[in-house]
Amino acid sequence: MxxxxxxxxxxxxxxxxxxxxxxxxxxxxxxxxxxxxxxxxxxxxxxxxxxxxxxxxxxxxxxxxxxxxxxxxxxxxxxxxxxxxxxxxxxxxxxxxxxxxxxxxxxxxxxxxIQVITPESFSLLFEGPKSRRQFIDWGAFHADPEFYGAWVNVRRILKQRNQLLRDGASYTNIQYWDREFVRYAERVTEIRNLYVDSLNELLKGIIEEFLPQVDVKVSFTRGWDSKIDFALLLENQYPRDLATGHTVSGPHKADLRLRVGNLPVQDALSRGQLKLLVCALRIAQGKLLKQQIDxxxxxxxxxxxxxxxxxxxxxxxxxxxxxxxxxxxxxxxxxxxxxxxxxxxxxxxxxxxxxxxxxx
Ligand SMILES: Nc1ncnc2c1ncn2[C@@H]1O[C@H](COP(=O)(O)OP(=O)(O)O)[C@@H](O)[C@H]1O
Ligand SMILES: [Mg+2]
Structure with missing residues (x-):
């Protein structure tokens, strides 16, 4: 195209x-x-x-x-x-x-x-998780037609859930929403996770070319402890959520972790190398789109x-x-x-x- x-x-x-x-x-x-x-x-x-x-x-x-x-x-x-x-x-x-x-x-x-790379694209690596989540979601959106609907539902329910928390609702009231929340959150997470796995396959080769001898690791974090069942976690976390007035863990906290050894990339790479890393991510994303949906x-x-x-x-x-x-x-x-x-x-x-x- x-x-x-x-x-x-x-x-x-x-x-x-x-x-x-x-x-x-x-x-x-x-x-x-x-x-x-x-x-x-x-x-x-x-x-x-x-x-x-x-x-x-x-x-x-x-x-x-x-x-x-x-x-x-x-x-x-x-x-x-x-x-x-x-x-x-x-x-x-x-x-x-x-x-x-x-x-x-x-x-x-x-x-x-569209894939855009600007001198400000560094923010993908430096800033909070929001831009990295958007990066994953761009790919997930194109890769799987179910993603958009599930993601819209996650946002909708999350808003309602947070409102209930601010209103001091009991857990019984919130639990009603959590059944749906868990279902959509798991779907969104599954698509994101698969997407990052596929992206990594392509990314490896490009990073090797751009940054030989630097061992960059890219991984997905879902926004809650993956060893714990999400429904159970929401229930256990209710007192904390109630105290803060919002849902502390969930798919809205997902992130892409970029590391060199034990260091975050921004502490391990020069500005030029960081620019190349952002380029590698964007190029891999575009290439994957071509592979997945031509x-x-x-x-x-x-x-x-x-x-x-x-x-x-x-x-x-x-x-x-x-x-x-x-x-x-x-x-x-x-x-x-x-x-x-x-x-x-x-x-x-x-x-x-x-x-x-x-x-x-
Ligand atoms: N809404 C606007 N209307 C008119 N001029 C604008 C507007 N917004 C920005 N500009 C001007 O447009 C010019 C071109 O900006 P830009 O595209 O960033 O230039 P370049 O990338 O070539 O350095 C700037 O001089 C800026 O002041
Ligand atoms: Mg310019």
Whole structure:
């Protein structure tokens, strides 16, 4: 799957642009503040209905406008598809796929799976478990059609359960919800666990190439002690849950553990190595998606050259090419990318003050 045409209107500093994109590597270059990241952000916004930079979606609308419009032509195995998204300053979003209005934003994510790697992607390794859980869930969502429903139910019941805890409900009252909670939690956990196992198979090879001689271990933790039956644990933990006013253990505490020996990766690796590790995770995830459901992801790599020496830029670009997917990379200087490739990029775009031109 790939984008063949992308239209951007009133997105950040891009008032209007059309990119006829290539199937392989698309290089976007330009000076600081020209609009490179905004182009990647626009592609992401089209696939996810939100930004990877700001959780305030209003901010991406051009300051002079009251709505943004994104439009793309996709080439899918079943033929061509057109997707469009319009976002109004009022907060309203309109999504259309082949002319039909779509209600659920997750429909977009199914149509356009995206892997994004930015200099901020380090947060995947540094920050709390939320972003790592999202990483697992992205894969689980695509890998198993049952995941989304089970996960929605976990969230719904958890909210109700926590409300009951805050209201000081007796365990008999909570137990009624726990039967359902346990069932969905176990399903979500099972899918997540299987997913991380499959991911690890692919990850090994990529990590060996990116970080030879470093023994990185990636494992899944479910959010409660796996040796204890979850229903029993909830019951035993009721006094503590009641005291804190929320459910202390459960699938909402799941995490991906990344370690080198006994150390968390952030204490054992350099910034460049951490960037490569994040890239390895994203590349493995995209490759697994291709294996599992025969769908290509689109890779967005913002500021690819930063933190990486020439040899590692080359390795990373080679791994990205290896996925067979469409890739968008940005850089300030085009040479930083072009010099690390065996063959020229399929398209090169220059961005200057929000204007995009294709370089022949
Ligand atoms: N809502 C907006 N409307 C207009 N301009 C914006 C908006 N949001 C950000 N910008 C501007 O867009 C420019 C491009 O940003 P960015 O895409 O991050 O540049 P680059 O990645 O090329 O360094 C910045 O100068 C920023 O100030
Ligand atoms: Mg940028």
């Amino acid at each position: 790939s984008l063949t045409r992308l239209n951007i209107q009133a997105f950040r500093n891009i008032t209007s642009a059309q990119l006829l994109t290539g199937t392989g590597l698309n290089l976007i270059y330009g000076q600081n503040g020209s609009g490179k990241t905004s182009i990647l952000e626009a592609i992401y916004f089209l696939g996810m209905g939100r930004s990877f930079r700001s959780h305030l979606s209003q901010r991406v609308i051009n300051n002079e406008d009251d709505k943004l419009t994104l439009f793309a032509t996709l080439t899918l195995p079943r033929g061509e598809s057109k997707i469009g998204l319009r976002r109004f300053r009022s907060g309203e979003t309109e999504v259309k796929i082949d002319g039909d209005k779509v209600k659920r934003l997750s429909t977009l994510a199914e149509t356009l799976p 769908k290509h992801s689109i890779y967005l790599v913002d500021d690819l050259p930063s933190e990486l020496d020439a040899q590692h830029r080359q390795l990373l670009l080679k791994q990205l090419a290896d996925t067979g997917a469409q890739v968008f990379v940005t850089a300030i200087e085009p040479a930083a990318i072009v010099d690390s490739l065996d063959k020229p990029p399929s398209r090169i775009f220059q961005v200057a003050q929000g204007c995009v031109t294709v370089i022949e």
